Amino acid sequence: MIAFLVFLIIILLLGGAIWWPILAGMLGITNITDKASAVHQITQLIERYDISLNEIDTALQTPANSILDNRSRGDILRTLLAYLGGIFILAGISTYIGMFWDSIGTTMRILTTLGVGYSLLMMLLLALHKATLPRFVLPLTLAAATMMTGGWFVLIHELYPLGDNEQVAALSVFALMVLHQWGVFFKYRPTSMLFTGLFFSYGFLSLSLDLLEVPSDYIAIVLGTSIFLIGSALEKTSHRVLAEPALLIGTCWLNGGLFERVMMLTSINWASLVIGLCIIFTAYGMQRSGRYQRLIVLGYLFGSIMAYSGLFDLLQNTAIELVYLAIAAMGLYVCVALQSRILLLTTVVAMLGFIVYFSEQHFANAIGWPATLVLIGIAFLGIGAIAIKLKQRI
The missing domain is CATH 1.10.287 (Helix Hairpins)
Structure with a gap:
């Protein structure tokens, strides 16, 4: 495998800027390579976001820069200054806490954490109630949730300095945050509050089940x-x-x-193989439903890596280790059928890696073996060219 790694490094160094666009294409960063793919992608976006034909017609008739023109320079300046002001306020509070934490008393510690958190929560409720500052909802939600969570931990530590049950303390804090987040969400329905509500809810459930020794x-x-x-x-x-x-x-x-x-x-090898196949099937299900291209790419990437590595460890140094190459060759057909470039990349790397490994193990000093591999490769290229011509004639 050392020789194979050295070969890859040389190719990368020699290829330079030429190879990186090719690699990006093989990774499947986008499947839009022609007009039909673009139409398919547009159809998926229309169905996912429930876009009507009237909305599309209105968007096509609206100039691209009209949205920017509708926002005056004063609005942009006010938004910029508001963000800068919030950043400096939080930076000042954080600096004060860090510099004087050891010298301030219990009351000030609670006020500078939990008090600030509830102040941010009041500002968030005001922004949600007036519905005039939608851009501030997300940063206020995250800032309030962070400061309130830290503040409740500070309060528990200050009131019970000798307590050593961290799980119970975390469970209590998460329970309080769940009540806060879901209470605000059911009132105003902001997406950011749904995110924090789910986060604290699953944290609470995970800690609860762990305390129950599940x-x-x-x-x-x-x-x-x-x-x-x-x-x-x-x-x-x-x-x-x-x-x-x-x-x-x-x-x-x-x-x-x-x-x-x-x-x-069983063993880690079987686990890698089985779970890798599960991830691949999950990505295939998403591909069939035509949604979430990024998740499909990630699923095929990590699933195939786990499956190929687990299969190799299971068959290595056995009488049937050549079955690995046969299965990888079958994987090429799957790549073509699924039209997945990332799956093709991992399959090709798996085949090349196995061929290099097998050559070093059994044909380390055989001069004719490299030539045999080259001839086999030329034969496959010829068969592929013939098959393409026959398909065009049909």
Whole structure:
């Protein structure tokens, strides 16, 4: 494998700027390579965001720079100054806390953390109630949630300095934050508050199940499945912007728990193979439904890496280790059928890596083996060219 790595490094150094665009294309950063792909992508976006034909017609008739023209320079300046003011206020509070934390008393510690958090919450409620400052909802939500969470931990530590049960303290803080976040969400329905509500809710559930001594893999499976289902449900709501992150977190959490459970029952190699295939099937399901291209690329990438590495470890130094090459060759057909460049990349790397490994193990000093590989490659290229010509004639 050392020789193969050296070969890759030489190719990268020699290729320079030529190879990186090719690599980006193979990674499948975009599947839009022709007019038909562009139309398909536009259709998916229209269906995902419930865009009507009238809205499309209005957007086409509106000049591209009209949206920017509608915003005066005064609005832009006011927004910029507001962001800068908020940044400097938070920076000043953080600096004060860091410089004088050891010298201030209990009351000031609570006021500079929990008090500031509730002040930010009041500002957030004011912005939501007036509905005139939508750009400040997200930063105020995150700042208030952060300061309030830290403030409640400070309050518990100051009131119970000898306490050593950190899980109970975290559970209490998360329970309070759940009440805050969901209370505001059900009143005003902001997407940012839904995000923080889900975050603290799953933190509370995870800590609760851990205190009940439920195995961590079962916790991951149950909570990962639930957040995946929530992400699927969010697609049909006005909060669909959270659907993709929820699906990503749910998939990772669920498969992490499954990996741990399969590893405990069998071995890490079997776990890598099985969970890799599960991730690939999940990405395939998303591809069939025509949604979330970025998740599809990530699923095929990490799923195929896990599957190929697990399969290689299972077949290495066995009598049937050549089966790995046959399965990788079958994977090429799957890549073509699914039209996945990232899956093609991992499959090609897996085949090349196995060929280099097999050559070093069994034909280290055979001069004819490299020539044989070259001839086999030329034969496959010829067969491919003939097949393309026959397809064009048909």
